[in-house]
Amino acid sequence: MPAPRNIGIVGARGHTGAELIRLIARHPLLDVAFVSSRELAGQSVAAQVPEFAGKLRYENLDAAAVAARRADAVVLALPNGMAAPFVAAIDAQNPQCVVVDLSADYRFNDTWYYGLPELTRGRYAGQRRISNPGCYATAMQLAIAPLKDMLAAPPACFGVSGYSGAGTTPSDKNDPEKLRDNLMPYALVDHTHEREVTRHLGMPVEFMPHVASYFRGITMTVNIWLDRAMTRDAILQHYRQHYAKEPLVRVVDAAPWVSTIAGRYHAEIGGFAVAPGGKRVVVVATLDNLLKGAATQAMQNLNLALGFAELEAIPHE
Ligand SMILES: NC(=O)c1ccc[n+]([C@@H]2O[C@H](COP(=O)([O-])OP(=O)(O)OC[C@H]3O[C@@H](n4cnc5c(N)ncnc54)[C@H](OP(=O)(O)O)[C@@H]3O)[C@@H](O)[C@H]2O)c1
Structure with a gap:
């Protein structure tokens, strides 16, 4: 039985920080060492996250104070561009600490492990x-990976997120x-997640993100050109086989709906509409951007x- 460990969260006021606190509360071997938020400093965590x-x-901890706590693990849930001082302080004072960064700051750094467990x-x-x-990058990679070696062109990914994705x-x-009665396109070329997926799948993808008026969940519709003709049934079986041992990636027949993935911990992949000729x-x-995302x-x-x-601690049936 592994020893219990403790974990600190920086940026804990955010949507992802709150979800992580909920998950840690379920974990039999993880305790919260600290949760840092400037705005909520002094307030009870249970007031924000009743499950806790x-x-x-909450405490307001700068980088040096975070490192000085010597937690077994620290999750950085800060907006992009803010992780470096925390990483530097932890490197200097507590190098054995596990650091998980939720931002894009180290996704392009080969000295960091890129953690999309089902693929990496x-x-x-x-x-x-x-x-x-x-x-979005998780949804794109899970959708494309099984066909990665059969592509005839860069996949085109049309993504729609609930607005919790914007922090x-x-x-x-x-x-x-x-957002009311609206769908908001943005960053239609060269989005960070387009570059992230291109880098980690090792092949170009095209990504067009949009924000919708609901709170949570992503739909990623991916148009894929194959280098050979395949039947719908063969493609469906291929995906089922690819993810057969992955409880957090469910392959379904019909195109999944975002309304049924909100609050769930896994991703769903389905649809598999095949155009005449069998090559498109x-x-x-779909996934919940705050959970599997x-x-x-x-x-x-x-x-x-x-x-x-x-x-451990992640609900899955
Ligand atoms: N939301 C999503 O769906 C999602 C999904 C995947 C990854 N991510 C990534 O995860 C990270 C956290 O995202 P989020 O949506 O949970 O939260 P967020 O609202 O972007 O930020 C989290 C917290 O960081 C703190 N913060 C903001 N500016 C700061 C600054 N200048 N210095 C120090 N702290 C600052 C804020 O708390 P205080 O002001 O109280 O300190 C804020 O609540 C982001 O990098 C995001 O890109 C988000």
């Missing part, structure tokens, strides 16, 4: 620095008024790095 029954309060766990070799994939800093993309297939993936995946990565069963 402990007496813990074979490359995990004890690294203590882990970059957690982006939410808590006010912007058009998380303003319910501006449209695959649909962020906190579930962070928990899988923490479990892997801390020596626990990968799915």
Whole structure:
């Protein structure tokens, strides 16, 4: 039985931080060492995350104070561009600490392990620095990976996210008024997640993101040109086989709906509409951007790095 460990969360006020606290509350071998938020400093965690029954309060901790806590693991759930001082302080004071960064800051850094477990766990070799994939990037990679060696052209990915994907800093993309009766396209070329998927799948993808008026969940509709003709049935069987041993990736027949994935911990892949001629297939993936797109995946990565069963604390049937 592995020893219990403790974990700190920086940026814990955000949507992903709150989901992670909920998951840690379910974990039999993980305790919360600290949760850091400037805005909520002094407030009870249970007030924000009722599932958390402990007496813990948010604290406002800078990088040096985070490192000085000497936690077994630290999750950085900060907006992009803010991880470096925390990583530097932990490198200096507590190098054995496992750091999982939820931002894009280290997804392009070869010295960090890129943790999309269903596709990359074979490359995990004890690294203590882990970059957690982006939410859209997770959906794209899970949807494309089984056909990766049969592509005739870059897959085109049309993504729609709930507005929790835009974080808590006010912007058009998380303003319910501006989103009402609306679908908001943005960053239609060269989005960070387009570059992330291109890098980690090792082949170009095209990605067009949109934000919708609901809170959580992503639909990723991917148009794929194959280098050979395939029947729908053969493609469906291929996906089923590819993910047969992955409880957090479910292959379904019909195109999945985002309304049924909100609050769930896994991703679904389905649709498999095949155009006449058998060389063009449209695959649909859904996931909850805050869970399999962020906190579930962070928990899988923490479990892997801390020596626990990968799915510990993660509900899955
Ligand atoms: N939302 C998603 O669906 C999703 C999915 C996958 C990955 N991610 C990534 O995960 C990270 C966290 O995202 P999120 O949506 O949970 O939260 P967020 O709203 O982007 O930010 C999280 C927290 O960081 C703190 N923060 C903001 N600016 C800061 C600054 N200048 N210095 C220090 N702290 C600051 C804020 O808390 P205080 O102001 O209280 O300190 C804020 O609540 C982001 O990098 C995001 O790209 C998000």
